Amino acid sequence: MSLSAKIPASIALPSPIYPIRDRACQRGELLPILPDTLWRIDSGFIRTVVWHYGGQAATLGIWGPGDFLGRLVPPVEGCQLECLTPAILSGIPAGRLPYNALHEATTSHLEQSQTLLNILHCRPISMRLMELLIWLAHRFGSEVERGWVLDLRLTHQAIAESIGTTRVTVTRMLQSFEREGRVKRLxxxxxxxxxxxxxKNRGLSQVEF
Incomplete structure (x- = not known):
């Protein structure tokens, strides 16, 4: 699957499925991964993240409205859910989710893991960053004339933690993309x-960062 391919629409719940709780959280807040409950994102964006020794973070997934989070796949040890923006979630007992919806949610997690792993192996890092931006734009952005607007509001630090580099490198590469006319910061x-x-991603930027 191409990194820039359209991601399937978010999973809709049948009308008889009602959440057992709603939760509002703020940017930077951590959410628990509950053993028998799934979180459905109603608004906002959340990442799955692990922290290594020394406080270095690694992003394992980025999720938005309609996505489910929880024990859909065996969690990585130390994995946490962090709000990238203010968010509203619904807690739904895993046993109430129909099999087809559970299967689609699990498949979505596996596909995203493969996509991010593929991005992490892109070289040079400038291509890795552009592939991430393209994927995020197609998954979460809005198509406009001559391109896409990505309203995810990721900081340079969060982007760096998604592609295994530093904030300074991300800032420098985004400035380079802007000079080339490929990206415009809003x-x-x-x-x-x-x-x-x-x-043109594989031909425009040849500078090794």
């Missing part, structure tokens, strides 16, 4: 991505 950590990136 207010509040939003980005415009030129539609040319999908076809």
């Amino acid at each position: 207010h509040h950590h939003r980005y415009f991505l030129s539609g040319q990136n999908d076809a």
Whole structure:
């Protein structure tokens, strides 16, 4: 599957499935991974993340409205859920989720893990960053004339933790992309991505960072 392929629509619950609890959380807040409950994101964005010794973070997944989080797949030891933005979630007993919805949610987690692993193996790092931005734009962004607007509001630090590099490197590469006309930074950590990136990513940026 191409990194820039359209991600399937979020999973809709049948009308008889009601949440057992709602929860509002703020940016930076950590959520528990409960043994018998799944979190459905109603609004906002959340990442699955682990912290290594020394406080270094590694992002394992980025999730948005309609996605389910919880013990869909065996969790990595120390994995936590961190709100990237203010978010509202519904807690739903795993046993109430129909098999087809549970299967789709599990498949979505596995596909995202494979996609992020593929991105992490891109070289040079400039291509890795652009592949991440393209994937995020197609998954969470809005298509506009001549490109996409990504309103995920990721900080440079969060982006760096998603592709295994440093905040300084991400800042430098984004400045390079902007000079090339491939990316334009908007207010509040939003980005415009030129539609040319999908076809030309493997040829435009040859600078090794």
